[in-house]
Amino acid sequence: MDVRNTPVSIENADLLSAYEGALVSFQTFVGEPVSQLNKILAEEPEFMAAHLFRAIAFYLSSEQRFLAPAQDSVANAEALLDTANEREQMLFHAVRHLVGGRWEVAGRALDAVLQAYPRDVLALQTGHLLDFFRGDAQNLRNRPARVLPDWSPDTPGYSYVLGMYAFGLEECNQYAQAEEVARQALAIQPVDPWSVHAVTHVMEMMGRSQEGIRFLQEREADWAGDNGFAYHNWWHLCLLYLEQEEDQRVLEIYDQSIVGGGEITLALLDATALLWRLKLLGLDVGDRFKPLADLWAAKLDAEAGYYAFNDFHAALAFCAVNDGARIESLAEHLRHYAGADNPANVEMSQAVGLPLVQGVQAYGAGRFADAAQLFGQVRDVAHRFGGSHAQRDIINLTLLGSAKKAGQDTLVRYLMNERQMLKPSGVLGLRVLQAA
Ligand SMILES: [Fe+2]
Incomplete structure (x- = not known):
């Protein structure tokens, strides 16, 4: 049994404790689980759950280059199925799918x-x-809700489950409850970038930008250190600063704390998404897009069509450097993409990824009415390719800019009505219109 009375089929206490450390890394992004799991597996190659965990950690990077090692770990786990306990067998089934x-x-x-x-x-x-990754807001909230009554404040790791629940509540627009639960989690364990992130989302969605900036500044030591999620919380801080029109501060943070993570796709997404917002706001970002477009180009040689959310952001970077040829080649790839080994992404690409890439293509070519049509077609189903409401707002902002440039004034008014009703203090929509 592990420390939460979940059955595991090894008994070595030292290895179980090391495994526990890898789990905390997985939940907090502090440290990196795979290297810890490699050490554990070198000592105990028959540790079934560690093989499954390794497969998961690789796979959830959402990068094709890590698919093969994830598959290897699944195969290693499969070889241990006969001696695995029931829980590990069930988990194997889930991880294989x-x-x-x-x-x-x-x-x-x-x-x-x-x-x-x-x-x-x-x-x-x-x-x-x-x-x-599936943009399933209901289950972001409901999955932790289905287990929370089986946890107690004494169960090791309880606060991290609260943090998950808080983020799910936020994505279901239950902001007051989300904030309360996230702050409860942080009172137990302040070094929890995911719970910090949940509060930050609440601040973003409610337009409490000044308060959100203060919140992140006061807790900087808890979320901004050496962890794999820091750049995303920096990205959130930038969004809050954009609402305050502190654009210079945004560029400083971008240069210091966001762009450096670009080798990791999840960081490259944030870097691209931030620069694209700045572009929509008419701000001069210098030549900052060029290295991002180069990184995307290098990645997409192997990764195009692997995850629609990534493809869309790559297209934004290509558009920003006027590389229409690369967008066309990405769109062409997606038009024929069948992805037999990746059925979830086939559906996302067809419903969301391809139309968005085509929308970016139209935007880059100055066909703003077409861009508005494509972005408008997708925006209400865009959650299906994952991400948060805050991340997907880039679609709304680009739609707004396209509609304005196309002279579609009633559409602009219609979209702005929505923004102002939902977040009266928000200024990004107005700023996009002014720039367009
Ligand atoms: Fe976020």
């Missing part, structure tokens, strides 16, 4: 694990991240 790109099945299989073992942190964290 996950790495096979069958995300809906994987999501349900993880629920089956959690139904039987509600304190299985690995299944819970995996399910939560999968719900994020």
Whole structure:
């Protein structure tokens, strides 16, 4: 049994404690689970859950280059199925579907694990991240809700489950409750970038930008250090500064704390998404787009069509450097993309990724009415390619800019009505209109 009474089929206390450390890294982004798991597996190659965990950690990077090692780990786990306990067998089933790109099945299989073992942190964290990648707001909230009553403040790692629940509440627009639960989590464990992030989202969505900036500044030591999620919280801080029209500060943070992570796709996404907002606001970003477009180009040689959310952001970077040829080649790839080994992404690409890439293509070519049509077509189903409301606002802002440039004044008014009703203090929409 592990520290939460979840059955594991090894008994070596030192290895279990090391495994526990890898789980905390997985939940907090502080430290890196794969290297810890490699050490554990070198000592105990028959540690089934460690193989599954390794597969998950690689796979959820959402980068094709890590698919092969994820598949290797699944194969290593499969060889141990006969001696695995029931929980590990169920988890294996879920992970096999996950790495096979069958995300809906994987999501349900993880629920089956959690139904039987509600304190299985690995299944819970995996399910939560999968719900994020699927843009499944309901389950971002409801999956942690289905297990929380089986946890107590005394269960190791309780605060991280509160943090997941808080983020899910936020994505379901229950801001007051989200903030309360996230602050409860942070009172127990302040070094929790995910719970910090949940509060930050609340500040973003409610237009409490000054308060959000203060919140992040006061807790900088807890979220901004050496962890794999820091650049995303810096990105959020930049969004809050943009609302305050402190544009110079945004560029400073971008240069100091965001662009450096660009080798990692998740960081490259944030860097691209931030610069694109600045571009929509008519700000001079110098030659900052060029290295991002180069990184995307290098990645997409192998990664195009691997995850629609990434493809869209790559297209934005190509558009910003006027590389129409690369956008066309990406669009062409997606038009024929069948992705037999990645069915979840086929659906996302068809419904969201391809039309958005085509929308960016139209925007870059100055066909703003076409761009508005494509962005408008997708925006209400865009959650299906993952990300948060705050991240996907880039679609609304680009639609707004396109509509303005196309002279579609009634559409502009219609969209601005929505923005002003939902976040009366928000200025980004107005700033995009002024720039367009
Ligand atoms: Fe976020």
